[in-house]
Amino acid sequence: MSFIESPRSTCALGGALAYINSLARTAPVIHAGPGCGSVLTFGQNFDGGYQHIGHSGGFAAPSSNTLERHVVFGGEDRLREQIGTTLEVIDADLYFIITGCTAGLIGDDVRAVAGEFSGKGKKVVFAETPGFKGNTYTGYEIATQELLRQITKPSRRKRQLTVNVLGVVPAQDPFWQGNLAEIRRLLDRIGIRTILSGDGDGLVQLQKASEAKLNIVLSPTTGLAAANFLQETHGIPFLQQALPVGTETSFFLRRVAELLEFDSGLLDTVIREEEDYLWKHLIKLSEAYAYILVNREFGLIGDTNYAIGLTRFLTNDLGLIPRFVILTDEAPQPLRSGIEAAFDGLENNIRPQVFFEPDCYRIADLVRENRPDILLGSTVDREVAKELSLPILTLSFPLTDRVALSNSYAGYRGAVNLAEDLGSAILSA
């Protein structure tokens, strides 16, 4: 790992906290220094398009606020006290202890302290997520896997046509809720039920996650830890697919149906109707297409999850030319050749240049060297867009110039949103 100018992620603790904030009636118990919870609230909820999320999120997140004396003498007693009082004050079904750098470095035995509270009618789980373990995505990986390990019960049989959806990191994807809602809507339409949907999962769903027939990992990099765990422990296979956007969604739905081995009559109807919806709107765009979009080469700056799906839609459906893609999420080295390959096979074999680069200064240089006509990126990238007089649509983290509530860029409806927002960004530049 190397230093990063204007980082586009928080730390492992941040990723764990974001995941907990996506769960129903689940309270975090942050065992860390006094500032971690607030810095992450400012740095994640605000930077993810301004979202107050979580059953006990934001400034309401319980935190042990360890000080120098705890660093010197150990923080276990303080944690024990904090868990006890959290159970008294906070009304939740599940209490999730996550640790920061101080606890990680002084070696508090969090497992043992958490264990003292089990079997007392309250569900207390833990994950060790000190910031130095990695970025937001790493924290999501650790937290999801630990939670499933500690909560999910063995299942006697799998339920037909059920899936778990994994891999979308709340707030780090500012449009996570809208994206997951679109995926859920589509699965629902073809008769597939989600157990874990990634948004608002509660204790019951977490316990029953083992009953799913298939796990859908909506990312080439994230969600794998949980999927591997569920495969090894509960025998659930998984399908890995970058967040699908536009017509790509049809391939995705067909793959899911294939893996779940079910009759495709309904599937064909749904896909036809959904594609009709997509093209009804793209037809509306045709009159002005030549004016707004034709021959535009785009540059895309975002995490791997988004970049693949967006590039496919913009290239294969919307007919734009991908010039470069800058992947900012520091994907693990072993996954990188696979990620590169995901940009093969686009329309007419056009291939964008693919860079792995988290550092904002070098990103700006790459944009200058590979000057596109339009840019998709984060709020930080507005500066280089302005310098080069490029229209920019901001949609990736950190996103502080937009409000993200239910908007989505996934599936068919998300694709229409993307065409709409991109066109608007170009016209208002």
Add this chain to the structure above:
Amino acid sequence: MSSEHNNIGNTTVPTRENRLHTITAYVGSGNDIAGKAKNGCLLQQDRRFSQSAACAEMMPLCNSALIDGNVVIAHSPVGCSGMLSLINLIGKTGRLMRGLPPKNTKGISTNLSEHDVVYGGGPELEKAILEADVRHNPPAITIITSCASGIIGDNVEGIVKELQPKVRATLIPIQCEGFRSGVVSTGYDAFLSSLLQVIDPPKIKRADTLLLVNPLSISRPNEVEIERLLDQLGLKAQWFPLFTDFKNVRNASETAGVASLCSLMSNYFFRQLKVKYGVSYVEPPMPVGLEFTDWWLRDVGRMLGIEEKVEDLIKKEHARVRPQLDELREELQGKRAYIGFNLEKSLSLQSLMTELGIETVVSTGFEYSDDYGLDRIENLNKRCGGNYTLHIGNFQHFEWAHLFNREKPDLLVGGLELGGAALRQGVPVAPVLPGTFYLGYDGAVNYAREIVKALRNTAYSRNLARHVQLPYRKSWFRQKTHTYIGRSEQ
């Protein structure tokens, strides 16, 4: 850099807890806290239940990112620099308001990894410093430490000493490990006193120039109001250290004296600056409303020997502004406010509320120390009775929620930290944010108008509260607000 620059400010600052017996946990009344403070029995207590608070690293990061041209390096895992984007937003707006082209603030995280915490993060910090210097050619680079870098024992000052000859920028290390203090202003001490390393000895004295410390939440319209007032006293304002050219940091010791727009934050720095360069200082409250702006101007006038001029100015300003405030008072009389910021700001806004006929039911501050609390509270107790609830908490949402629920105020006078909490409990917000004009005499009128506006349509908060489920057990609201402060009574 000459060696004398390293005498002060280059070492770890004392915590507010140790230096000023600052406390972060208290619930009582204005009268109670004043009484206890005078009897010396106001002691820090721990909370048995606590929530996300603030650490000593936050303010050095946020503030040094806003020194014009400066690069801040967070020697930390990547999450510690999480506030950079928000600061970027404040920075861009702040620059626009000062007629400067908007540009991104420059912040770098050394992104400490598991490998670094085992083998040391020094090499990564060295690379970051050298690269920051090449990339941005900044006048200064501030390097802030973190819990992780502190515990693993990286020698940041050593690295800085070694690298200084190799870079053009002045390197300013700031020791501010997050765990060192539960008082956010310890971070202000670390930040401001670190600048003593780069303030030059005075070559001349500029008798007509007042050095003014500007907190990051004070936006340009407030500075303009202060400049307007000082101008009438024949004084120039030199803002320090945010949104100001680095040369105005360097020559800060040449000013006739120093005052602050937030004495809470500048407390340690003023004493250090006085010791090092003999610059006189005054510590009046934040100039909000008539009484506290008068107080602020009188203190400045006394320091500079221009008391008469100040009295003339006060008379003139009152004559102009009072009728406007009286009009607004008619509309606002009898409303009940909950005020929530750091204590300095809360108490100053409470003074304005009193002038507007608004009853303060709760005043919240993130910390309390006699140094910047007692004289203000005694003043307020005389003017509005001492029965209002005074709450001290480094955030602590559950106590805020408890007080919102108990007092059901008509409005919150607050900022980013309490705003959302209030709305979700049905309390409309008259925000004081970076961008709000509320200082001085004209600021009082402007902000009073904002309150009138905030009360004109309260539909959002009212409807929102009906849909919000707070995370607390019902039993929490039947207990006392201070239940979790101090050891349990067993």
